[in-house]
Amino acid sequence: MAEHLLELRNVSQVYRSGDREFLALKDVSLTLDEGEFLVLLGPSGCGKSTLLRIATGLQRPTSGEVLYRGEPLKGVNPKATIVFQTFALFPWLTVLENVEVALAARGVPPEERRRRALEILDRVGLDGFEGAYPRELSGGMRQKVGFARAMVVEPELLCLDEPFSALDVLSAAALRGELLELWLSGKIPTKAILMVTHNIEEAVLLGDRIVVMEKNPGRIVTEVRVSLPHPRNANDPSFRALVDEVYAMLAGETQPEAVELGSAPGEPGKLRALPNISVASMAGLLEALAATPGGRQDLYKLADELGVDSDHLLRTVEALELLGFVTVAKGDVALTPLGETFAEAGILARKEIFAARLRRLPIFRWLLELLEAAEGRRLRGEVVRRALELEFPPPEAEKQFQVIVNWGRYAELFAYDDSTGVLYLEPVPTSA
């Protein structure tokens, strides 16, 4: 059997914070062969970008092996380049210089540098903009520079780190098409493409193979082979079916309550991470569902209707699932009677329903008990943060704290003074 272009064997990434350890990637193995367009798909926080950095040698995994053409990778892979989500162009260099610098670093002589840079800029449709600075360009054109820079050095492995997610919908669609054209026509010497995305449709549109990842800890759950011929049509029934299937994998199924809710800090079992979603997003989704006949809809259709990206939609659904407003099965999301009530309720009634649901979540139950028992019914936010830090790595713990505060404030379960960092129970209003 021919050796793989890229192979990851049992890669794990552990982050340490104090004496706590957090598993960012758990035992990930994957292969990439010549001629393949592989997509890593997963929710934010599943470690897919970390995995890309490990695959290119930018980051060394805690354990496990990275093989390139059968050889263990030492340092940054010279045969790989990355197109970055945020473009990562040097703002002080012109378009041409941005591309040329990649060649200069590989020892290409000046005349050849200029020739090759102009050629690739021409190919991505940027001729006429050689002398422009990145700030003069639109997002789509900046990313074209990003592609040109990555391709000019003729890498064998082209890595794409959510390259379209910072672009507007139209630019993204156009750029995707152009990338496919370059790749399929064989005009670039690239042997394989590894792309990271959280956008399900994008993954199905571009990839030959989709590796689906999950978070907490980041791991591979399954793999989907896409054998639809190019060009793929997003409205084609078989395309839709595949998107629906992937949605179902990522959304999972609503679990029994005890599993969904997790446990409180200090109790045995795992604390459930709250999705970082605003109450407004949840309400919006519930209203949209309530307007659908039967209160039930395919997830991918919902994403189309609402024009939100799949990652945001899935996280919103996860939040609603957690609160018991919807259930998910086989890629469909359905309103529960409670969710229906919420959608129809007025401002104050919504707050009451929301509060009642939050009280059932172990983390809120724990927090409210703590507040009740605290002197003056006040608690420094630090206490909660520290409890969260036992369960989550610090940046995630901070995010969780913010979500708790946002949800709790909306439900009027407690108040939070940002300047002093104190959580407190509002005095019980005496009946008027």
Next chain:
Amino acid sequence: MPVIKLFRPARPHRPVGLGDLVVFLVVAVLIYAGVRLAFRAPAYVQGPEISLSPAALPWYAFLSTLRMLAAYVLSLAFSLVYGYKAARSRYAEIFFLPLLDVLQSVPILSFLPVAVLALTAFLPERLGVELAAIFLIFTSQAWNLTFAWYQSLITIPQELREASAIFRLRSYLRLRFLELPFAAIQLIWNSMMSWAGGWFFLMASEMFTVGARDYRLPGLGSYLQEAAYLGDTRALAWGLVTLIFLIVLLDQLVWRPLLAWAERFKLEMVESEGKTSSWFYKVLRGSVLWSSLWQRVLGPLDQRLLAWSLRKKALGETEGKRRSRLQFYVLTGILGGALALGVAWAARFLLSLPASQWIPIFEGAGATMLRVILALLLSALWTIPVGVLVGLNPRAASWIQPVVQIAASIPATALFPVLVMGLVHLPGGLNLAAVLLMLTGSQWYILFNAIAGARAIPQDLKYTARLMGLSRWQRWKILYFPALFPYLVTGAITASGGAWNASIVAEYVTFGGQTLYTVGLGAIIAQATERGYYPLLFAATLTMITLVVAINRLLWRRLYRVAEERFKLE
């Protein structure tokens, strides 16, 4: 408008750590070693005559500028290397940064005997004095530059760092395309500050007496000092005019063009308004000389460096870069032992100072601290309203700004004798006059930052304040003060450092043949230097370092953190 960002204090963990102690001891031992070396300097030195004829001024100005330039090149080189090391090191926060922190709070006059005497002890006198002067100017230029470079290095966005790694930009390439461009604007602003700092201490650096040794170098600084010493006001005026002319010239021919050129290094991804323009830059860009300089000299040099860095990289790729654990322990052991020995000697030296001498030191420290506080308060009192007034009015800002910048770079030290002449007759004498003198060394930092802060207040907030019909007081309380707070803290940190350093020249003034001094730590240091009483100098210097660093840690950093967390306008 450029916001003058001076160094940002490192992330405050604990106010004082073990690393701080080590750093403090290292610096103390270094100063002690210099003082010991100084004992071997020639006992009697008579410097050359300084001519007070205005005809000598162009030559003197030229010499001083050369000295400043040499010191600046040295500062830049030091900053680049030190900042690089610190940014790469795991020990940055516990060793490299505290060391800078302490170094920048060592009063310049305390470097003086160390530098001059130590250098003249083993070098020919003329060369030794020349190098010492350059070294002294260096100590007034280097630290802020180093902080700026370090800060830039560690704030390079992750994405750009990763892009550089994946596109294999290393050594020279990375410096040229990533690090220098990213730091350019900060480096230029801080270079301007460094030059201002250099001018401020030029007089002290070019002429001084240590015991029976009278060191002097022909230059603008010594000209001014000699004129002040002899009370020759005409010569003093000539010297001042020359100095101001020189500063304006440099501003127009060097700094403005550099700033205009550096516009391209702004990180914003949107076109910004209010660009710096420079007539000289426009002239240069069109000139044949400039373009041929680029083609013939800089371009090929760039190519050469690039080729060199690629060759070096090819070699460097295979080498392993791990130092063995044993080596580390041996190295640490040797350094630790040397440090312990040094500390023991320094302590013995310190103990040779009679206990009674410590009382004036503490009294002086108290007096100087009061003056610093007073100077800061007075600065804030006039600069905040003026800064807000100017900052809120873009049209006024566009012409006041350059004027203020030039005013700020005129070294107040040159004006001291004149000021003192007028002030000593006031009640309080030098005791109060010193406060005003310290003011001249500190107020500008607060003013600049107040203007920058006021200009950064978003237009919509200003509209809202007007729509709500807030009274003047309410507007200050609700909008201006909170918006200005982070800027004021930044300004005050630098201003306080400046005031402490200025105390040495402010509390001890020589004019018209007489020496005026008042109670203060600065006066003690200046006096001890002049008399060559080293144990006292050593003790007073350590006291000042301890005080300044303690105030930085206990007060300014906390305020800074509050400013970062609570009052940041996002």
